Amino acid sequence: MKNIQSLIDNVEKVIVGKRPVIEFAVISLLCRGHVLLEDVPGTGKTMLARALARSVAVDMKRLQCTPDLLPSDITGVPIYNQKTTDFEFRPGPVFTNILLADEINRATPRAQSALLECMAEFHVSVDGHTYPLPKIFMVLATQNPIDMAGTHPLPEAQLDRFFVRLHVGYPSLDEEVRILAAQALRHPIDDLQPVIDESAILAARDAVKAVHIHADVATYIARICAATRQHPDLRLGASPRGTLALASGAQCLAFLRDQAFVSPDLVKTMAGPVIEHRLIVRPQAAAMGRTARDILREVLDQLPPPI
Structure with missing residues (x-):
């Protein structure tokens, strides 16, 4: 658990004053989930992905989403090799540990759909062949809530693939002064060193699964999601995938808090x-x-938590 806390501390050297956001991103990594970062430009969305990749010492690739992006630009494409007179698969940027899909809503729905199989099943199917993705694989996608002209909003099916949606937000005055001081000579990302390796992440994943969830708390989680499906002001509530994500996320948060069980809080x-x-x-x-x-918030206020 200490090495996971050191991971969060290390990323916070670059992303100043946003520890809850960093924690949720690390929770997604440990739960094998994906992150949707939705915020205005310049708040550190890209830097969060870079700092996380450097701290874990894993590979990271950036995919700049544009209207002319094709699915093969994401997953890869078979290329004819004249020497062997055969087609060879050339992997796309999705074959990495952390994939930064920048401004994902600027890609067309056809290109966006290329990520669905990767995010849900952790493999890629191209030309009748299936290629597995690395054990540590996370999509960290960004989108701006402003300047929406010419964008393609993510459909519900793809939004449901994201484990969490996070908002970085502007720093406070004191935090912004600290950012200015930290970058006076050079950017902190240039000096960031790895503090954890892949094997420790995989071990932490097993430890997260071992955190106990009492039957009453599991029922509470299911009741929250069921209440969203029955709420008169909602056209669509949380899916069973959301229920599972909430349970595993609560387990991971208990792990970070060094608790042996999941509490309603x-x-x-x-x-x-x-x-x-x-x-x-x-x-x-x-x-x-x-x-x-x-x-x-209304649903959470109305449902009494188990004692």
Whole structure:
């Protein structure tokens, strides 16, 4: 557990004052999930992916999503080799440990769909062949909530593939002064050293699965997701994939807090990042100013946690 805390501390040297965001990103890594970073430009979304990759000493590739991006540009394509007179598969950027899909909503739905199989099944199917992805594989996608002209919003099926949706946000005044001081001579990312390796991450994943979830807490998690499906202001509630993500996320948060079991408070902490982006508000409710965050908070307030 100490090496995971050192990982979070190491990333925080670059991403100043955003420890909860870093924790949720690390939780996604340990739960074999994917992260959707939604925020305005310049808040450190790309730097978070770079700092995480450097701290774990794994490979990272960047995919700049544009309207002319093709699925083969993501997954790879068979290339004819004149020497062997045969086709050889040339892997695309998805064959890495951390894939940064920058401005994913600027890619067409055809290109976006190329990531679905990778994110859900951790392998790629091309030309009748299946190629496995690395044991440590995470998609960290970014999108800007402004300047939406010409973009393609992610469909519900792809949003559901993301373990969490995070908002970095602007730093406070003190934090921004610290950022200025830290980058006065050079960027901290240039001096960032690995603090953990792949084997430690895989061992931490096994430890997370061993964290105990009482039957009453498991029922509480299921009730939260079921309540979102029955809420009159929601057109779409959390899927069973969301239920599983909430449970594993709460286990990982208990692991980070050095607790042997999952408590209802940890479930509530994870509910926002895990569940909120899976909820689709009805147009009538949205016109009245209702948001997915408000509705989820209402659900959590109305459901009594187990004692």
